[in-house]
Each structure stands twice: as C-alpha cells, then as structure tokens.
Amino acid sequence: MLRPPPGLWPNLVAAQIFGAHTGVGKTIVSALLCRTLSETHPSYAVHYLKPVSTGPEAEADDRHICRFAGKRTQSKCLFQFSLPVSPHVAARLDGNVPSAESLIGLVSAEFSKYAKEKNAVAVVETAGGVLSPGPSAESQADLYRPLRLPVILVADHRLGGIGTSLSAYESLRIRGYDVDAVVIFKNEENGGILGNHEYLSDFFRKEVKDNFFVLNQPPAPVLPVEEDQKNVETYYERAVRDKKLGPLATLLVENHKSRIEKLGSLVVAADKAIWHPFTQHQGRSTKDILTIDSAYGDFFQTLRPETSLETSTNPLLQPAFDGSASWWTQGLGHGNPKFSLAAAYAAGRYGHVMFAGAVHEPAVALADMLLAESKNPRLSRVFYTDNGSTGTEVAMKMALRASAARYRWDSRSDDILAIGLKGSYHGDTIGAMDMSEPSTFNEKVEWYRGRGFWFDFPQVQMRNGAWTIEPPTGMESEFGPPQTFGTLQEIFDGSRIGEKYRLYIRDVLTKLVRDGKKLGALILEPVILGAGGMVFADPLFQRTLVDVIRKEPEIFNTYPSSGAPSDSNAWAGLPVVSDEVFTGLYRLGHWSASSLIGVDPDIVVNAKLLTGGVLPLCTTTASESIFEAFLDDDKSSALLHGHSYTAHAVGCTVAITALKEMKGLEASEGWEAYRLEWNPGLSDKDVVSPSPRAVCAKASSRIWSMWSQDFVSQLSYKTSVDSVWALGSVLVIKLRDVHGQGYTSNAAAGLQKHLLNGQAGESWSIHSRVLGNVLYLMTSMQSSPIVLKAISFAVLEALD
C-alpha cells in the first residue's frame, strides 16, 4: 500500500456493505437500501457501487440491482470476472488482477465524481464475507481498510450464522472499522427456531444500539420466471412502503453529518480539555492542531484544515506521510492487523499479570530474543519499564550502584556525576533530565539539577556534496581542522585523529577526578543525539571515549584496593550506558546502534520501535557485573524499581512480533538494494575486520540509508540548507538560521508548513516535526521506494 486515498467528502454519504458470509443477502440489503434512500432522500443522487463482481451470479446481482434498486439508483461495477468463484481465483483465471491500490484508487475516484453532486450517497457492496479474498488476495476488510468507510454488516440468518456473524464483526473491529448498523433476515424455517436474529439482537444492541435491523426474507427470485420476479418486486415494494430500512437510510445520512461535525469539533474539544506535550498553549490556535481520523501504513488520514466542512467538493481527509514516525515510534506501519491481533491475543490470554515474583512466557521470550540478537557478550539481564525515560533512570540507578560500590561512595551524601555528550537527551522525568546539561528543555524545571560533565565533540554532516567531520567552534586545537570523506562508510571505518581524541578525553577526565568529581557512569546515545537536535557525533569520538574509560580505569580508581575486574565482560572504569531508545532496533539500519561505534555497552536501553509503534514498553538490559552490584543479604539492596504494568504481556507479545518482522526485513532484497546504493560492491564480509588505520575498530556492518545518496547530496547544495545527513531511516536537514539557532529557532517551521500544506494539485501531504532549525524525516522500515521518491521530490521542490 502506497498512499491510502481519502474516503470522506462533505457531500457524499458513503457506506460499505460487508457480509458475515457469502450468500447472506448483501445485494438485497443494498438494493433495498438504495431504493429506500431514493424515497426518503429525494435530493440525494443514489449510487450503488460493486467494485468487484464474479460469475453469472454477479450478472444476476447486477440485474437484481437494476430491476429492484429503484429507478433513481445508478449502479456500477468496476471489475467483472467471469467465473462464479472467489475473486482471487476468478481474477487470476481472467488474467486481470488489479492491485489493491489501483482498486481502491478507482473506488476513491468514483467517490470523487459523486462528490461533485450537491448531495450524493454511495452504497458500496463487498464480495463474499468480511475476510473473503479480493482479486489480489487481500481480504475484503484489508482491501478496503484505507478508505475505512462506515460499515453496514449483513449478518447471517442461516444455521451456524450466529458464530459467523460475531466472528465477522470481530474481524472488522480488529481492522479499525466502525460498524454503524447490522441487518439480518428473519429465518422463518421450522417456525423460526434458529433465532439468530434474536440472539444477535441482544449482542449487537450493546454495540450498535438501535441500529440492528431485522428484515423478512424475500422470496427466492428465479430469473426466467416472471411470476417469481413479480413476487420479489412485491417484497421490495412492501419493504419500502413499510420503511423497513427507512431508519437505516436516515442513520447513514445523520451519521455522516455527525462524523464530520465530530471531526471538525475535535480540535475545539482538544483545545479545551487537553494539555498537549511539548506545546506552548499561549497563542496556539485550533488551526495549529492536526486532526487525525485514523492511520494506515506510513500515512495519517488527517482532516484537511483549509476545507470548509460543509460545502467543499474536495475530500475532507488527506493522507499525510507520518514523517516523524509518530515521534520515532513507527517502523512497520499504522493499523497493521498483525499487531492488532498480537495485542488482542496477549490481552485475551493474560490481560496484565503481575511480574514481581512471577513470570510469563512473552516476557521471557522477549528477554531471550533481546539478549541473543544484541550480539553483545556482556549483556545478561533484562529489566522492564514503560518508556525510554523510566528505562534510562533504571540504567542510571544500575550504573551508579555499581560504581558507588566499587569506588566506595556514600549514596546519601556523595554527589555522583554522569559523563555524557553535550546536547544529549534521555527523557523527561527528573532523573533522566539530570543526566543532561542545562538547556532549554530543563531550565524552567524547578527540580532539575544537572549531575554530570558533558563533552563537546566533533560532528558529522554533509555540506555541498561532501561528508565532513567538523570540530566544535574554537576547538580546532584539540580536535584538528575539519576533515572531508568520500563516503559515510569511511567515517565509520575510522578517521585519522583517534589519538588526538584519546589524549583530550584522558586529560579532561583526569582533571575532573583530580578536582574531586565523583564520576559514576558514562551515558551515550550512539552515533545520533536525537531530541537534543538530531546531531550526528563522530563515531570515532564516542568509541574513543569508551576506550579511554575502559582501558585506563586507573583514571577513576582513587581507591587502590578496589582492584580491576578479572572478567573481560565486567565493567571497567565506568559502567557504559547506551541509550538506544531512539537509535536502536534498526532506526539507523542495524539492530544495535552501539555496534556502529564498535562498543559493547554494559547497559542498553531500548524502547520506541520495540513494540512496532503500537504501545509503550521499555527494556533496560544489563551485564552480569552490573546485576551483581545489587546482590546482598539485605533485601532492601535490591533494585527497588517497578511500575505496575512492568513487562505487561500485551507489550511483550507485540514486541516479539515486531522484532521478528524487522529481522525479516533486514534480510530482504529491499534493504540489500539500499545498502548497495550506498556502498556499491561492498558486502558485509568486507567490513567485519578491525581497521588497521585507526584507533576505532570498523563498524561490524555496512552504513546505509533508505534515503538515496543522490537526494542527500542534492539537498546539501541548496542555499537554504546549512547541512544534511541520512542514516538508516532518518534524514536530517539543518537549515540556515540568521536569527540564532537551537530549540527556540523558527527556521525550519516554514519548510514544515510548506510540506504539510502540500503543493497545488497534490492530494497528500507530509507531516514532519522540527527541532529548532532542524527538520527531520523518518521512513518506516518498509516504506515504499515510490513514496520515498515522491517525498524527496517534494522536499527538493520546497527548498527551491
């Protein structure tokens, strides 16, 4: 699925007829509904649309509609296959298999025509049951999901129909459909003993309230027999006269209106009742709030802000590329039924079960998977929390306990500091904030007290087509002049100033310790510092920092008796914490972000992509030597941390599903194509050995991005662009800002707005987030190259 087309217009009431099973009477319900609408809503043009039809029975359906749906109903079929079998077979046999995208594109195009009328209604009939395959083998419910039309479910009145009707309803709900009404025929056989409609009425009244309709079963029409046809006509006439579906016709029209009203008023309600995260509400207007009706694949369906809700003939919804991956969480597409079902399975098997002193299968399976796939021999223990912020706090509690024990500090009185990089960010809770240096993010937080020392460091970016490493302003004497590289891969293979870094870092750390600072942990975001501004750190600098700390532990060891660890997997110097909440789990193209700097951390924090972009979960994975610092006869020496929903089964189960999916993509041809585009002729085998050129070992795999090198290079030449970089799924554009930089800058806001509004004639837009003068875009792990190309084009054009 590339771009989901819109499915909502102000003047077009559309509904989709799904059947609980094949043969439940969808066509009769459709015909009666169209005929009723013609009577009850004479000002509406009535359209019957059957996107896919198979076999002579289909012809019969068409004839049925033509004859019985009323003269005012215009009917249309988009694909008519000749054999009376499932569309996926019939289409294949006819040698004409429309893709899901082209099929719903055609449906949307039809709607677009209807919507030009003053008032129109479209009744769209599906083929078979809810999960019966369409021509391209996707199920009906999956096929039409991007449109997410309101549903009329025709339940099954026959033997066994209670079960099929309920299951069909569940399959619709799993895919995010709203079922507006349920219709069923009364089964009069054997005195109506089956009673499907009675049982289902009890159930559905809880779900669709009064919108459960029971119809008398029509006589079976036998085509050539005119007498039979007359009986059918009588049935329809009576049903229309008795307004059997009158309330349904009214309901559709009213629901359409109220859906639009509700969508339109959502920003008003939100502006009143919601305190938005990271948002200055002063001067914020409802126009600044994006209304998201639903999401599918890489796209939101957003309410077009500029459209008048009542009179426009444009669609009300507009697909917007989720360019921030919903705050960096998305990797496998919104509304993915695989994850819905995984979440539902865990909720159905466990709900949430308490984790202290207990264990359940998904928590262990996920822990085992994280340990195995990290390929980090140090890691041995997984601790669960709910988000990156709580996870880094746990990491710091772990690290500080270990260092305080080894260096014999007093937890109640000694101020123990973390070492980090300037511009790093680890979360919004106070402890996580304290790990970062004073900045805009924390300056007005009363309880913030930065506890650390933060290194300035050289940064990587592309300028005018060249990859460069540049020292921070005024630090050329420490780090040397800017360097230029032919490829990004070369930067990871080690630059030539590792020794300069080593001397500088050792000097700084030695001086800190000599000044009496108690240094208790190193915390890093490997390669990319995310929230702090999407800064690309020289991997060699980060690698050298870890090397110095581990290889020269005497810097920290002020108590000679504490000794050096004998186990090569034990932490040395300082516990090294890798905050991979943003950078890990393939965001940068690799499972582990620290592997890109050739470091095996003592503690790793993962979140965001972990759960496939569905719900919060975080893991803090630690080495045995960290874990051992908490072992004691005193039970209060334990890590006394644990949120109520720790290791919730739903999160663990979805995470396992997501990680397996991403592992599969890693081995896919699609990703290999990206890798080759970035490093033609280079294979993983070529990059596994340590580089002899530098202090820094080579990264264990190839450096690549889903964004094309060409595109990145073109961007870097734009006059409004200061610099640019791409890695994995992330693209970062730093704009020139004459008014000063940083989080409070507005430089990127113009570009952001331009992309969101879309260009003239474009039916989709790009939603992005900015950090001051930085605009970033993120793909999912399976974004279509066609979509990426279109975005590249739009971005380049916007910068012209």
Add this chain to the structure above:
Amino acid sequence: MLRPPPGLWPNLVAAQIFGAHTGVGKTIVSALLCRTLSETHPSYAVHYLKPVSTGPEAEADDRHICRFAGKRTQSKCLFQFSLPVSPHVAARLDGNVPSAESLIGLVSAEFSKYAKEKNAVAVVETAGGVLSPGPSAESQADLYRPLRLPVILVADHRLGGIGTSLSAYESLRIRGYDVDAVVIFKNEENGGILGNHEYLSDFFRKEVKDNFFVLNQPPAPVLPVEEDQKNVETYYERAVRDKKLGPLATLLVENHKSRIEKLGSLVVAADKAIWHPFTQHQGRSTKDILTIDSAYGDFFQTLRPETSLETSTNPLLQPAFDGSASWWTQGLGHGNPKFSLAAAYAAGRYGHVMFAGAVHEPAVALADMLLAESKNPRLSRVFYTDNGSTGTEVAMKMALRASAARYRWDSRSDDILAIGLKGSYHGDTIGAMDMSEPSTFNEKVEWYRGRGFWFDFPQVQMRNGAWTIEPPTGMESEFGPPQTFGTLQEIFDGSRIGEKYRLYIRDVLTKLVRDGKKLGALILEPVILGAGGMVFADPLFQRTLVDVIRKEPEIFNTYPSSGAPSDSNAWAGLPVVSDEVFTGLYRLGHWSASSLIGVDPDIVVNAKLLTGGVLPLCTTTASESIFEAFLDDDKSSALLHGHSYTAHAVGCTVAITALKEMKGLEASEGWEAYRLEWNPGLSDKDVVSPSPRAVCAKASSRIWSMWSQDFVSQLSYKTSVDSVWALGSVLVIKLRDVHGQGYTSNAAAGLQKHLLNGQAGESWSIHSRVLGNVLYLMTSMQSSPIVLKAISFAVLEALD
C-alpha cells in the same frame, strides 16, 4: 465465572476441536484423529468427549464416533439436547440449562478421571462454530476459555469458507487460545475450483507452520443404508492406513510434552535472563518464581510448584486468586475479550499516532470523561503520560512552576520543597522518589534527595472489633488520645478534633516558612497511603491539611504583592496534588478518592485501574489556574514533557471501555448490596450535606467495602493480627511482628505462603503480596461474593 478449573495434567494430552462454521466436519476429524491415535499411540487410552450435543444429528454424531472412531476410543457426551438447533435454544426448550461454570467443571472432572490412567488423550469436540452459542448462551470460545486447551481448528472447505475460517481463527486468538493445527477437507466440486485449502494453506503456514492438514472429503453417510456406511468405513480405513492425521496425532503428544517442558523451564529461563522488579536476587531460587500460564477473571492459572511435571496425577495448573490485583491494576477480570477487542480496534484504526500538535478521538473522549466524572469544578486539562511515576512527576512540575511563579522563586537556584505525609510513595523515578521522605525504598538510590517536609498523622484501623483513630507514638499531646467509633462511616463524617489538627498544622507550616523553607506543593494519596505500607490516614487530618493551606495562604505568601486569587477555582496557598494512582477510579469504592476527604484537588493523577488492567496509561489532570502558569510568549515556558507514546490510542480506547464498565457497576445491585451491608438503612441522600459536627465536611457518599464487615471484625480479634481495615476493594491485615516492623519485616510472609499453597484438598490458592508485616488482598470490581466468602474463610482459617 467463579474459579477457572485447570485444564492441564501431565499424563493427559487434551485438545479441543473447534469448527470455523457448523457442518465443516468436526466430527469426522475427531473420529479420524481418535482412530489414528489408537493406532499410532497404542499405550494411550483414547477419549472422545462431546460436552454438548443437540438433536438427532447429535445421535448420528455419536453413532458415527462409535462406529468409526475405532474400538479403543471411549466416547462420552455430557449434555444431549433433543432438538437439532443451537444449544442455547435446545437447552432452554429442554428446560435444562447448565451454567458455563458447571459445564466446564464437568469437563475438568472428566479430565481428572482420564488423568489417572498412565497415558491418556482427550479429544474434545465443540458444537457449531467458534462463536456459536453454548447452552448458557456464551460462545463456544468463551465457554471453554478457562480451560484454554490447545486448539485444532477445522477450517471451512465450502463456498465462502476462506472468510469464515480466517475470522474464526481471529476470534480464537482474541480470546488467548493457541491454535496448534488446522485441518480442512479438500473440496473437489467443479474441479476443486474453490481452492480454499490452497489459500488457507498459504495463510496458516505462517501461523501453524507445517500443521496444516488437508483431508479428502469422505462420502456422505446415510444412516440406514449399509452400503453408504461401508463406503465411509473404507474412507476411514484408508485415511488411517495412509496416516493422514498421523503427524497430527504425534504433534498433539509432542506439543503436550513441550508445553509442559516449556512451562517447567520458564522459571529457569527467567532466573537467568530477567532482572525482576523489587526483588533481591541473592538467595532467590527458581522456587520463588510463580509461573503464570494464563489468567482468567480474578484468577491466574499458575504452574503448581510442588507437582512433579511428569508423574503426578494432579493437574499441573492451579487457579490462584490474583489477590494483589496484579499490583493494583486489575478491576474487571483478566482475559476479558471486551478489552482485547477494544485494544485491537484502536491498534487497527490508528496504531499509535503522535500527539504533540495533533489529536485523535479516543484521547479527547477520555479526557472529557475524566473531567466530567471527577465532579471537581477546578479540573480542566488532561495531560497524558505512561504510568503513575511519570504522572506524579508531571504533577510536581506543574505545581512547582505555579508556586515558583506566584512566590517568585528562581527555578535554577531555589530548593523548593513538597509537603506530604510520612510513608507516602509516589513512584520509582527519581523525581517521584524525591517527593517522599528518606526510607528503605530510596536509601540506596544514589541520586535520591528527599525534597519535602512530611507530616506524621493519626491512623485509622480496626482493633478487636472497634474502629479507632490513633495518634502516632508520642504525639498524644498534639492529636489527643485514641478515639473509638461505631462505624467506619462515622470516621468519614468527621471526628471531633479537627481544630486540634488545624492548630498543629498551622504551627508546623508557619515554622517551616519562618525557617526559610520554600514550600511549593502539597501532594497526598487520599485516605490510603499505598506502597508505603497500606496506611489508612485519618481523613479529617488530610482534609484539615488542605483546609489550612487553602484558607490561610498568608502562611506561604512571603511576598505581599503576589496577591490572592480572585477565582474560587484557582489554587490558594499551595497547589494541592492528589495522587490517586492507587486510590482512584473505584479502588476505594468511589470514582474520586479525594472526594472521600471532601477535597477538590488542583491536580489529580490517575493510572492503574484506568485501563482495566491491560496496559500502561496515566493521566495528570489539572486546573486552569495551574495551566495558566505555563502560558507565555516564550515557547520554552511550555510544559516540556511528553513520552513517545503519549496518549496512545490503544490505552485511551481501553480506558474508555473500562471506565464505562465500572460506572455501570457503581449503579449495580451488587454494589448497593455491599453498601447496605456496611451502612444498613443509609442512602447516598443521607450523606451529602456537610456535617455540622466537625471541620471536615461529610464525604459525599457512603463508605463501604466488598469485604464484609463481619469478616473484618473477626479478623481484628485474631491474636496474630495487630489491626485490620477494609475499604472499597482493599483488605489490609497488619500482623504482629515481634522483630520490628517496616518493609523489611517478614511477619506477613508466613501467611502469604500459607495462602499460596492452599489447604489440603483445595484445588485453588490465593496469591497475595506483602509489604513488611502487612498482607493485603484486593478484589476486582466484579469479584463474585462466593469467591470472596471462600477467601474470607481461608484467611480466617490460616490465622487460626
């Protein structure tokens, strides 16, 4: 559902045959499977069990099994209804409707008999399709869910059968079933053009791997015609000879073994890979870890620790009452399909969509609901986070910004303190920890620095049948001597020493401010201090604390120019934060816990029960006057807080479902019965007006518990019990501890162990958590009175 019976024995291989629809051939698959098992596994006794059968067709089924399932197969039907219709109709017509509980109790009892054999296998056939109703109208999948047997799904080979098969599979998964295998008949009509088995094979190979079996369709047997019967016999003979279901027979036996092995090894794997929350791992053995196979209603299905996994004839699983409500999160039952479907719907419609600058329907609907139901005129803004800890940090950020602005403090240099009660606890992140006084929980946390002043306060408990309020040791001069009350309601109606409290509180606060302390917020857990030890604070003390702060703001107002707020909903003195993470949303029997102390807080934090015990979500709801403290032209003055999954749609949707459900229970007869048991003759009308007797306004509603007053009173007389109390769903037993008290006490551990092991002859147990010498038990919001009675009995007996 009362107690889910176990469904797993070491010697009994059991599987349940579900059909994608009625008439798909479940009986033929069952017969062939039994017959195959007889051949391939001669050492196993083979049982065919049809719990419910209807109509003459059922007789035919029975005869079919008797004739074709092989001589070694013993078959049994538990309920045989006469008419050939859905069991829910047939049972009613026969005037014999077994409850779901009695029916699966009988199935489990059968199993228990089979399990006495050395090796046995049970093939349990359901009736109709997956969601076809059973005798008591629950669907098949819901009815048998407590047993959660491995499933063999018979898919549908007929027209439309692809859709019904896939939907049936989804309905099973939503309810937490593991589907081991899928069987389908090949449909040879019209040259096999339907191809259901081909399509489904592609799908199911991803789900059940090789365990997708295609069978030739047997000839239809016509009973009286011996020739037909012979043809059928030939079909079976050939199918058995060709070992058509041989791999399935082997699979069942192997899966059974591996399920048991996996269950048994889970603790070993967990002990190796999991860092458990709040757990001292030193000396912890795998025996201390509870293995939870699944959960249903108020019960876990736990692996019986004492049972040998291979040889016992006892069931391997034992239902254990989830007495800590899984760390206080549960209220509406584990494995509730309503929540599974709600979660799946939101995941299907949105996944997670970013919330900064955007809005979606469930987030607004939940916010509106929380604001409306709180009945607190101050509250106007909902801020979302992920758990109680992050939610209280946000609350403190809000409160401190407001007070720092009004009192003109400098956020970077002034140390601003929170006011609270001793023993309070607000979460495990550093900022939340800092809100509590130094204690066992935080003494070894390097970055903890308590920032507050914490009041000691009188406590409520029942001793020897009398409700008492007792001052802390040595504080009789401040708070007066212990007082005794006839009912708990009277304590909430206001004790007679409000004025004493007022003078004391004013003195302490005045002195603190005079000493230069900057007091910035009050944070309270209303009525019950949870994690700090389940302490019941005198509601009048808490109420008076708020009253003094609000009515005498001059205590804090050291800058005369800052002025008093004119709006009666604006905060006065100090922002009052109510941490209702544990106590709110009906845990204490009422939506709002602060309403029990007659206080409208400025900020309220909710979590835990919020999402019906499925997954993490937290709301921090604030007043407009707090919100306004963040309004500024400078965008960095915003509340710069927001987790990636802020306001995730899945959590908001499940929360709305859960809150509606609990609102319904509040109005139910069951709860009214509890209320009347606690206060006979008292109605809500009687308690709405403020009490003239005391400073404290009456609580706005009745004080009650799901635990009976009688039971609480009996407990209070036990010699090993120090004191006891019950409120809402919570029961707290404080045990006498001669070795000193507090979190590190082991006094309650003995009782805990006793309850978990269960008594001789009991087939279930009670899982509980202790806090030092306190053991607490929590019901869900809809626990059965029968279960509560049984637990009461068990607890009393354990204390004898």
